[in-house]
Amino acid sequence: MTRQQVLDLYFMEARSKVLDLAAFLDRMDRAEGKEDFRLAALREAISQLQGRRTRRAEKVLLSLSDPSVTPVDRAMGQGACGAWAGPIAPARRKKKPNSV
Amino acid sequence: MRYIEPHGHMVSRTTDDYQDMATAGCQVVCEPAFWAGFDRNSADGFYDYFSQLTEQEPKRAARYGIQHYSWICLNPKESENLDLAEEVLSIIPEFLAKPRVLGVGEIGLNKNSRNELKVLEKHVDLAAQHDQLILVHTPHLEDKLKGTRLILDLLRNDARIRPERVIIDHVEEHTVKLVLNRGFWAGMTLYPESKCTAARAIDILDLFGTDRIWMNSACDWGHSVPLAVPRTALEMKKRGYTRDIIDKMIYRNPIEFLSQCPKFKVPEE
Numbered sequence: 379m380t381r382q383q384v385l386d387l388y389f390m391e392a393r394s395k396v397l398d399l400a401a402f403l404d405r406m407d408r409a410e411g412k413e414d415f416r417l418a419a420l421r422e423a424i425s426q427l428q429g430r431r432t433r434r435a436e437k438v439l440l441s442l443s444d445p446s447v448t449p450v451d452r453a454m455g456q457g458a459c460g461a462w463a464g465p466i467a468p469a470r471r472k473k474k475p476n477s478v
Numbered sequence: 479m480r481y482i483e484p485h486g487h488m489v490s491r492t493t494d495d496y497q498d499m500a501t502a503g504c505q506v507v508c509e510p511a512f513w514a515g516f517d518r519n520s521a522d523g524f525y526d527y528f529s530q531l532t533e534q535e536p537k538r539a540a541r542y543g544i545q546h547y548s549w550i551c552l553n554p555k556e557s558e559n560l561d562l563a564e565e566v567l568s569i570i571p572e573f574l575a576k577p578r579v580l581g582v583g584e585i586g587l588n589k590n591s592r593n594e595l596k597v598l599e600k601h602v603d604l605a606a607q608h609d610q611l612i613l614v615h616t617p618h619l620e621d622k623l624k625g626t627r628l629i630l631d632l633l634r635n636d637a638r639i640r641p642e643r644v645i646i647d648h649v650e651e652h653t654v655k656l657v658l659n660r661g662f663w664a665g666m667t668l669y670p671e672s673k674c675t676a677a678r679a680i681d682i683l684d685l686f687g688t689d690r691i692w693m694n695s696a697c698d699w700g701h702s703v704p705l706a707v708p709r710t711a712l713e714m715k716k717r718g719y720t721r722d723i724i725d726k727m728i729y730r731n732p733i734e735f736l737s738q739c740p741k742f743k744v745p746e747e
Contacts, residue, residue, distance in 0.1 A: 379717055383718075387716060387717070388677065433651070435651040435678060435681070436651040436652045439622075439623070439652040440652050442619070442620055443621075443622065443623040443624070443652065444590075444620050444621055444623065444624045445623070445624070446624060447624065447627060447628075449590050449591055449594075449628065450589060450590055450591050450592070451591065451592060452558065452591055452592070452593070453557075453558050453588065453589035453591040453593070455589070456513075456555045456588060456589065457618070458589075458617065458618035458620055458621050459619065459620070460619045460620060460672075461619075461620055
């Protein structure tokens, strides 16, 4: 496909998604209380979009992934939340999972 | 358009979904054993579920002219209880012998725990002993990369397992290369939010080609779209893919993999 064709097919969808992301960050700023690790993880993922990079989707996924290689002793719950909490205490990981 | 839905949890869907899929050109649906949304308490519960997959669901699909096959296993979400897992593993061979069962699946990992790995290893051993195809579930979201690596290592360490007889499902941009480079088949799941959107799945085809890869809706009781495969085929058409390549992706590729099981019959034209 030409760049013009890609723009014609996907620009409006991408515009809508970047607006949703901006509105989400504004909503977070207006909200009260503490945030958890997911917001920092999302900001790190967003940083992968800037500049003339390649393989952005892969880099965003990698930035949100658990990079460790050792199995955990026991599954703590069954869902996933979309961002890696890091090598921290289980108590900090406690939050509602989003996936089945 | 003709297509095969190689991964759909149809016991969770309505007959309206079967009608829509048949209208869109679905000829075959394959249903891996799945988590019910809650942990079952006994092997009897699994026995009833496996009976539903192998006896009842093929009849329901047939009313819409769709062939139904299934895969049998204990889902990784229910692998922490090793005693129950052993009981369930002991009843699986009875179902592997059923005429519409394609193999062992969807096995794999969920939270990448030691017990999940133990149960995965037992499933792989079962598949090797009974010469079965394998369908592997890779974990969700932040757990996918680690889980995919652990699964690939485990499979490669078993010399009885031939990669061309294993499909690693739910690949995304950060795992597809790991899977294809090791000779396995890759499955892309088309979900509205998690896993792959249609656009991203087609990006993966742009980058990695159309060999040893299929697309599925993995429609279940959660947020999912039973018509995701034909809708993605339409998007492939918009992006300039030919009718022949689209047919390869949504029909001939599933047949190529599934035909390694002698029980799978290619739909009559």
